[in-house]
Amino acid sequence: MLRVGLTGGLATGKSYVGDLLAKRGCYVIRADQLGHQVLAPGGPAYQPVIQEFGVGILKEDGTIDRRKLAAEVFRDPARVQKLNALVHPHVIALEEELLAQYAEQHPHGIAVVEAAILIETGSYRRFHKLIVTYCRPEQQLERALERGMSLEEAQARLRYQMPMEEKLRLADFVIDTSGSFEETERQVEAVYAELRRLAG
DSSP states (O other): OOOEEEEEESSSSHHHHHHHHTTOOOOOEEEEHHHHHHHSSSSSHHHHHHHHGGGGOOOHHHOBHHHHHHHHTTTTTHHHHHHHHHHHHHHHHHHHHHHHHHHHHTOOOOOEEOTTTTTTTTGGSSSSSEEEEEHHHHHHHHHHHHHOOOOHHHHHHHHHHHHHHHHHHHOSSSOOOSSSSSHHHHHHHHHHHHHHHHHH
């Protein structure tokens, strides 16, 4: 099975590109959804994260308020690293389980793992190919604000993420999402055709 990483900066259209690849038959695994799983009550990262960051990050129902957690963490790179150390090993273990299942069922399939910080964590090395999405920095901010993020939150996340130029240097495929949905879809179609060829 061909293993593909899909990443990019904040609000650069990773999920949209993931949806388009899923529509074409790729098995898309979203790290963010797995992150929700491992941080849910009873999940393997739930207690360790509360111990590290305090009960102030909890909602009334006992679930972790990811927005409060982000506000707590993104002020300090050392805190981000601590959170990643508590959450990422569990997310990667779930990804690997799913990848193994898909590989068994569909040896010539294409599995795509969509994750925001695949490169920052070094996790991109687990994949045969890497797709990086990007758009203009001012578009990233606009899109993040449209999603309900505050300017401060968006800027804090952008500061933490690796500069786009560095990500693009590591990419096997680059998808520019600055234009229309149709333009993005045309690029995805071309990338998918090449992935299909590589997967045999």
